[in-house]
Amino acid sequence: MNGEIKAYNSVLELIGETPLIKLSETVAGFPGDFYAKVEAFNPGHSSKDRIALHIIEEAERKGILKPGDTIIETTSGNTGFSIAMVSRIKGYECILAVSSKSSADKIDMLKSMGAKVYVCPAHVSADDPRSYYQVAKRMHEEIKNSIYINQYFNELNIEAHYLTTGPEIWRQTAGQITHLVACSGTGGTISGTARFLKEQNPAIKILGVDAYGSVLQKYHETQEFDKNEIYPYRIEGLGKNLIPTATDFEAIDSFTKVKDEDAAHMARFISRTEGLFVGYTSGAALQATKQLAAKGAFDENSKVVVIFPDHGSRYMSKIYNEKWMDEQGFNDAKSLSETQHIEY
Numbered sequence: 001m002n003g004e005i006k007a008y009n010s011v012l013e014l015i016g017e018t019p020l021i022k023l024s025e026t027v028a029g030f031p032g033d034f035y036a037k038v039e040a041f042n043p044g045h046s047s048k049d050r051i052a053l054h055i056i057e058e059a060e061r062k063g064i065l066k067p068g069d070t071i072i073e074t075t076s077g078n079t080g081f082s083i084a085m086v087s088r089i090k091g092y093e094c095i096l097a098v099s100s101k102s103s104a105d106k107i108d109m110l111k112s113m114g115a116k117v118y119v120c121p122a123h124v125s126a127d128d129p130r131s132y133y134q135v136a137k138r139m140h141e142e143i144k145n146s147i148y149i150n151q152y153f154n155e156l157n158i159e160a161h162y163l164t165t166g167p168e169i170w171r172q173t174a175g176q177i178t179h180l181v182a183c184s185g186t187g188g189t190i191s192g193t194a195r196f197l198k199e200q201n202p203a204i205k206i207l208g209v210d211a212y213g214s215v216l217q218k219y220h221e222t223q224e225f226d227k228n229e230i231y232p233y234r235i236e237g238l239g240k241n242l243i244p245t246a247t248d249f250e251a252i253d254s255f256t257k258v259k260d261e262d263a264a265h266m267a268r269f270i271s272r273t274e275g276l277f278v279g280y281t282s283g284a285a286l287q288a289t290k291q292l293a294a295k296g297a298f299d300e301n302s303k304v305v306v307i308f309p310d311h312g313s314r315y316m317s318k319i320y321n322e323k324w325m326d327e328q329g330f331n332d333a334k335s336l337s338e339t340q341h342i343e344y
């Protein structure tokens with residue numbers, strides 16, 4: 001056989017250009033067309049691959065990072081995994097300071113990518129020297145030739161999505177998108193995507209998703225940081241107890257809050273109806289979309305893009321685990337296919 005070998009040089013070449021997939025059963029009966037931007041197709045299985053690659057490559061371009069240098073971040077979640085993955089391939093040390101609340105599975109995942117993980121006590125305030133913020137800050141000060149990603153306060157987080165997610169959605173919808181629904185955690189995804197899309201067509205509505213227990217919606221509506229809005233909730237990666245500068249509140253038209261229980265059921269529903277194995281916040285995003293649809297936010301001409309941020313495999317011990325669902329009082333175990341145990 002003749003011809004060229006078709007191979008990628010590394011998984012980094014597979015970051016971005018995630019597919020847009022039309023939703024069917026999950027949105028049956030609502031006017032308009034609904035499309036999921038499925039970020040689980042990134043090699044690190046989440047949208048965070050985009051920011052890890054962009055922030056690290058910008059530091060390289062500016063000459064701040066050289067091979068062997070150290071990259072530091074405070075996260076056990078998707079961002080940590082993506083930074084560890086990019087660091088591995090590019091030859092950087094990766095240090096992640098995580099909270100002791102993080103599941104053992106998550107910590108093991110980070111270690112599998114070669115990251116050095118510091119587990120810090122969860123129940124101390126952010127300014128306590130033992131907190132993961134302070135540990136990361138100290139590491140950054142002590143380790144020469146290190147950079148601190150600081151995703152909640154890094155403008156490059158927004159830029160990564162302005163340069164990739166936004167243009168992809170615009171091209172994939174042939175400019176016909178009318179509404180974007182996206183979760184807000186750091187705010188990078190929604191803000192960067194929104195900035196690009198609004199430049200193309202200012203009429204596109206940008207609909208943010210927030211959690212009950214988070215300050216974002218109230219801040220958007222009143223410009224006030226209301227501590228009373230803060231209480232514990234289950235959804236990971238959505239909402240916040242501070243105001244991140246990586247959120248461009250002006251680019252967002254409105255926020256919709258979703259309940260932990262509804263988002264969990266919706267993620268499970270997406271998996272078993274659309275065959276798309278998605279994470280907790282994907283359920284939150286579609287739940288918000290359906291709450292908006294029920295209030296008449298869309299019509300037959302609407303082309304709604306909903307961002308699904310990550311993959312369901314990260315939540316096997318949570319929303320896809322019947323015992324966990326039971327413990328939260330979310331019990332709807334019957335929504336998973338029944339298991340038949342054969343005696344032997």
Ligand code: PMP
Nearest residue numbers: 184185186187188189237281309
């Ligand atoms: N979903 C998940 C699972 C996440 O980890 C995050 C990031 N915190 C988000 C949604 C929100 O994305 P962003 O930080 O860009 O607002």
